[in-house]
Amino acid sequence: MKKYLVTGGAGFIGANFVKYLLDTHGDEISIHVLDALTYAGNLMTIADELKRDNVEFTRGDILDAETVGRIFDEFDPDYVVNFAAESHVDRSIEHPRLFLETNILGTQNMLDQARRSWLMPGTKDTYRPGKRFLQISTDEVYGSLPREFDTPQPLAVSAEVAKVASGRTDLHTFGKEMFTEDTPLAPRSPYSAAKTGADLITLAYHETYGLPVNITRCSNNYGPYHFPEKLIPLIINNILTGRRLPVYGRGENVRDWLYVTDHAKAIDMVLRHGRVGEVYNVGGFNEAANIDIVRTIIDTISRLMHDNPGYMPLLKRPLDEVTYDLIDFVTDRPGHDMRYAIDPSKIATELGWYPETPFKEGIEKTVRWYLDNQPWMESVTSGEYQNYYRQMYSDR
Numbered sequence: 001m002k003k004y005l006v007t008g009g010a011g012f013i014g015a016n017f018v019k020y021l022l023d024t025h026g027d028e029i030s031i032h033v034l035d036a037l038t039y040a041g042n043l044m045t046i047a048d049e050l051k052r053d054n055v056e057f058t059r060g061d062i063l064d065a066e067t068v069g070r071i072f073d074e075f076d077p078d079y080v081v082n083f084a085a086e087s088h089v090d091r092s093i094e095h096p097r098l099f100l101e102t103n104i105l106g107t108q109n110m111l112d113q114a115r116r117s118w119l120m121p122g123t124k125d126t127y128r129p130g131k132r133f134l135q136i137s138t139d140e141v142y143g144s145l146p147r148e149f150d151t152p153q154p155l156a157v158s159a160e161v162a163k164v165a166s167g168r169t170d171l172h173t174f175g176k177e178m179f180t181e182d183t184p185l186a187p188r189s190p191y192s193a194a195k196t197g198a199d200l201i202t203l204a205y206h207e208t209y210g211l212p213v214n215i216t217r218c219s220n221n222y223g224p225y226h227f228p229e230k231l232i233p234l235i236i237n238n239i240l241t242g243r244r245l246p247v248y249g250r251g252e253n254v255r256d257w258l259y260v261t262d263h264a265k266a267i268d269m270v271l272r273h274g275r276v277g278e279v280y281n282v283g284g285f286n287e288a289a290n291i292d293i294v295r296t297i298i299d300t301i302s303r304l305m306h307d308n309p310g311y312m313p314l315l316k317r318p319l320d321e322v323t324y325d326l327i328d329f330v331t332d333r334p335g336h337d338m339r340y341a342i343d344p345s346k347i348a349t350e351l352g353w354y355p356e357t358p359f360k361e362g363i364e365k366t367v368r369w370y371l372d373n374q375p376w377m378e379s380v381t382s383g384e385y386q387n388y389y390r391q392m393y394s395d396r
């Protein structure tokens with residue numbers, strides 16, 4: 001029975017990962033979730049999972065050596081998946097120090113505890129078998145790519161990748177370059193600089209102490225349980241609650257959208273089959289400009305409301321006002337990266353993973369999920385959750 005310690009498991013991707021693990025492995029695994037429950041974490045997201053005998057929860061900070069040490073001693077995880085992080089670029093511009101503390105020093109504390117707990121007695125760099133530490137990173141550590149095409153062009157992939165990803169026929173791109181694992185690290189925001197620091201200390205623990213680590217660098221995730229400060233849930237929430245739709249600059253920035261369950265599958269494959277010490281890029285093969293994402297959401301909500309009048313009470317404005325006229329172009333974020341695009345060839349060819357969900361299908365599932373789960377949205381946007389964030393600053 002494999003034991004997973006999942007930090008940040010009450011947040012967006014961590015919670016979806018916990019659900020994926022239980023759907024895939026059932027009672028053959030056990031899970032310990034460690035989460036500080038900042039504004040971004042919500043126990044309602046994993047309420048059903050916490051009722052199971054094979055899932056435990058601790059509310060705590062990844063920076064707290066005593067709490068993390070106790071979990072290692074008592075639970076003795078085989079796998080650590082470190083999702084816990086401050087994750088919002090805009091907040092990092094306001095509060096860079098909190099990002100460095102959580103994302104770098106928190107990761108270093110997790111690594112330290114893993115090293116202490118997993119080391120074979122009497123050795124300096126030999127660890128008990130079957131252990132793995134996976135640091136969840138981001139494509140933002142690679143900086144920004146140019147956008148070279150006004151409209152997306154067909155994307156040619158190698159014959160080897162095409163064979164693995166034969167289920168996807170919709171591949172396209174906005175530029176000639178993509179991020180590979182060898183792309184130099186060039187972060188441009190306090191958030192991505194802090195994530196880069198975490199990557200480097202993770203690799204240093206592998207080189208210096210032989211700790212069995214991996215890093216995955218993923219593109220923008222989307223799907224259920226996403227906190228409504230990020231583009232897709234923000235736009236859905238603003239449409240439903242009768243607000244306008246802010247878009248940075250002219251909405252030209254391109255992101256590569258990865259359906260969160262595809263990401264969860266990739267993480268589990270890397271834990272079980274990845275080569276020790278390796279970095280794997282995990283992308284969605286779904287490049288899209290922000291303005292097109294917003295328009296797609298407007299179109300999708302409008303269509304779903306027309307087709308299912310039962311959803312209409314959720315909409316706090318007349319349906320005929322749900323148009324592109326709701327979009328407001330607002331002053332751009334300082335240092336806003338223009339384009340991210342991940343080349344997932346390494347994980348495709350080494351581990352046989354590819355992003356199965358085309359954007360058209362994933363965004364429809366996502367919008368429907370938000371329409372069907374408004375109590376969750378109301379709960380995470382309540383004042384109670386905002387207070388956790390303020391508390392986090394005052395505690396440190």
Ligand SMILES: NC(=O)c1ccc[n+]([C@@H]2O[C@H](COP(=O)([O-])OP(=O)(O)OC[C@H]3O[C@@H](n4cnc5c(N)ncnc54)[C@H](O)[C@@H]3O)[C@@H](O)[C@H]2O)c1
Pocket residue numbers: 007008009010011012013014034035036037038039040041042060061062063082083084085086087088102106136137138139195218219220221222227
């Ligand atoms: N969402 C994306 O599109 C995306 C893309 C690339 C990489 N990532 C990375 O994936 C990871 C998860 O992202 P997410 O979108 O789920 O983030 P999120 O903000 O939704 O969740 C983060 C979780 O970590 C918890 N947390 C924060 N600080 C903590 C601390 N000090 N100790 C313990 N728990 C703490 C929060 O309470 C929350 O539950 C992050 O490391 C992020 O950098 C996310």
